[in-house]
Each structure stands twice: as structure tokens, then as C-alpha cells.
């Protein structure tokens with residue numbers, strides 16, 4: 559148990575009508591974040607190392623299994639419940655929230671989201687039996703899953719099949735290829751790898767995407783390259799090389815073809831990176847209020863709140879933050895299988911808004927608080943650097959969201975110009 563948190567909830571349970579379970583999980587996340595993660599964040603950032611201690615604490619609090627169904631020993635949170643807790647974590651440590659997203663998505667996609675999909679009876683029974691193993695590892699052993707899909711090609715954006723291939727062999731698959739930006743590299747127990755099933759004589763197809771868990775000790779798996787980025791330094795997103803790596807059939811996170819169905823029918827699955835960045839926006843705002851009131855621990859109690867320019871800047875930040883939070887809450891509330899066109903467009907708008915607003919609020923926070931606020935002894939400059947990464951995350955980068963919003967607003971599926 560950690561101490562109670564002093565910070566107010568990002569989403570007050572009564573005002574936003576959260577379920578008791580959503581409120582409870584978000585409170586656990588906030589308490590861990592405020593009491594433990596906030597004080598450690600500087601270390602992960604400075605040294606670009608993975609927040610292992612935070613993961614130990616999250617495991618003890620049950621949060622590694624937040625989206626594992628209750629019947630499998632988890633907390634059984636849905637999409638919104640996870641998102642609310644992740645935003646609270648992001649408020650205190652962006653790298654923890656972002657990597658936690660990769661881990662939790664592995665359970666959300668295979669859990670609640672997969673339950674919504676139109677699967678054949680065979681697919682359903684195969685999936686229900688293999689996912690038990692993954693859930694058990696997480697709940698009983700504290701196993702951590704990551705999600706390497708980026709390859710430096712158009713595959714991660716969803717425009718072409720993954721170049722990493724899996725060849726079916728007796729009892730499993732052999733995987734070959736390369737993944738870049740593999741967050742949790744060297745720290746995950748299993749790498750949830752997206753690859754394309756090789757079919758003799760047939761061109762690679764996105765419909766043949768496989769989602770396989772590669773154990774960290776698998777022969778032929780190598781982690782290479784360094785990790786010294788601008789922001790989100792604790793994610794340790796290094797490169798993975800797969801050289802004929804064998805994994806057993808039981809390592810399927812989804813049966814063949816099911817990932818493609820999920821990506822097509824449950825597009826909000828790609829919105830799960832946004833809570834980390836919404837939390838960062840909240841943190842920059844909270845910091846600015848404390849700073850201008852002269853209440854930042856360790857700083858002289860100099861007040862700067864009496865200047866009209868500061869008040870206007872704070873108002874501007876609050877307008878941006880509240881607009882982003884309200885839009886985000888609506889979108890995570892309506893996330894569902896087979897959403898309407900309007901809901902899909904809103905999901906793109908929301909992702910774009912969160913990623914760009916997070917960065918913008920951090921920019922305003924530094925400009926408003928002034929020179930001392932960007933020293934490395936304070937969290938603001940880290941928030942600023944971390945927030946910059948949000949718009950770059952595939953498949954829904956800020957650019958690609960705009961691209962889709964424009965195109966899909968103007969064209970119905972299948973429509974072409976003469």
C-alpha cells in the first residue's frame with residue numbers, strides 16, 4: 559500500500575461519472591505515481607534506463623494485469639478504465655506510462671477487444687485457450703510483454719505487410735526480421751511481435767499478420783544499437799533482430815488473421831498511446847500553478863502569479879487542457895467494435911489533439927514559468943522533451959491523423975475521382 563495522494567484526480571469520479579472500479583484503479587495509479595514514480599522519473603531520464611522498480615510496484619498493486627479479465631485473475635478493466643489509470647501514471651512518469659501501454663495493450667487486445675470480434679468458432683476456441691497462458695504468466699509471475707511492430711517502413715503505419723516473417727514449422731513458427739524502436743528492449747519477458755505468415759508462392763498480405771510472443775531467451779533473438787534519444791528516455795526502445803527464432807504454437811497472442819480483424823474493426827486500439835501524453839499535459843499545467851504560486855518544493859517561495867501575462871498564459875493552458883481532456887474522455891468512452899465513421903474521425907482528431915496539445919502546453923509552461931523552470935533539477939524540461947515524442951508514434955502520428963481526417967471526410971470507402 560502507498561500513501562494517499564495529495565493531487566486531485568485528473569478525472570473526478572463524480573463529475574465524470576466513473577464506475578467505482580475505474581475510480582479505484584485510477585486512484586491506485588495516482589498514488590503510486592505521486593508517492594513513488596515522480597521522485598524516480600529523473601533517474602530513468604538522465605540515465606536512459608528502464609523503470610524496473612516502477613514495474614515491481616505496479617505488479618504488487620495488480621496493475622500489470624489491469625486489463626486481464628477477472629476470470630483469469632486480473633482486474634478486468636476495459637478500454638476506458640485502462641486509459642484513465644494510464645493518464646494518471648503519465649502525469650508522474652511518461653516513460654513508465656508509455657511502456658506500460660505496450661504491456662497492457664497486449665492484454666487488452668487479446669482480452670476485451672478480441673471478445674468483441676466476429677471470430678469463427680475455431681478461432682475463438684483457439685484464442686481462448688492460448689491467451690490463458692499469457693494471462694497466467696502476467697498475473698502469477700509478473701511477466702512483462704512489449705509490442706515491437708515498427709520496422710522503419712510503411713508497415714507500422716498500416717500501409718503494407720510487415721517485412722518480419724514467420725514460417726510455419728512443426729509445433730510453431732520460425733521468425734526472421736528486424737524491429738526498430740522496440741520499447742522495453744532488454745526488459746520485457748516476451749516481445750509481442752507482429753509479423754507476416756510466409757505462404758509459399760503467395761505475396762505477403764496484411765491479412766496474414768501474426769502476433770507472436772517471443773520469449774526473451776529465445777535462440778536467435780538479439781538486441782542491438784544504443785538508446786540516447788531526446789525524450790521518453792526510460793523506454794529503452796532499441797532494435798531487435800530475429801534470426802530464425804523458433805517459438806511454439808502456444809506463443810500465438812492472436813490466431814492467424816485475428817490481428818488484422820482487430821485493427822480493422824477496433825481502430826481505437828491505436829489510441830492507447832494517448833493517455834501517457836495527456837498525463838504529461840496535466841503535469842505541466844499542475845507544475846505551472848505550483849511554480850507561479852511559489853509552492854514548488856525546494857524552490858524559494860517566490861510568487862509570480864500577480865502578473866497579468868502569467869494569468870493569461872495559465873488561462874490559455876487551462877483552455878487547451880480542458881478542451882483536450884473533454885474530447886479525450888468522450889472518445890475513450892465511445893471506443894467500441896465497428897465504430898461509426900464519425901467516431902473513427904473523432905478518434906483521429908483526439909489522438910492528434912492530445913499529442914499536439916501535450917507538447918504545446920509544455921511549451922507554454924516553460925515560457926510562462928521562465929528560465930529557472932527549465933533546469934534539470936525540475937521536471938518541466940523532461941515533460942517538454944517527453945511530450946515531443948507523442949506526435950511521432952505510428953500508426954497514428956499527428957501527420958497521419960490529419961491525412962486520414964482530410965481524406966476520410968472527403969471520400970467514402972471505395973470512392974475515387976475520375
Ligand SMILES: Cc1cc2nc3c(=O)[nH]c(=O)nc-3n(C[C@H](O)[C@H](O)[C@H](O)COP(=O)(O)OP(=O)(O)OC[C@H]3O[C@@H](n4cnc5c(N)ncnc54)[C@H](O)[C@@H]3O)c2cc1C
Nearest residue numbers: 705706707708710739740741790795947950951952955957
Ligand atoms: C519514445 C518512443 C517509443 C517507441 N516505442 C515503440 C514500440 O514500443 N514499438 C514500436 O513498434 N514502435 C515504437 N516506436 C516507434 C514509433 O511508433 C514509430 O514507428 C517511429 O517513431 C517511426 O519513426 P520513423 O522515423 O521510422 O518514421 P517514418 O516511417 O520514416 O515516418 C516519418 C513520418 O512520416 C509520416 N509518414 C509515415 N508513413 C507515411 C505515409 N505512408 N504517408 C504519409 N506520411 C507518412 C509520419 O508522420 C511519420 O511520423 C516508438 C517511438 C518513440 C519515439
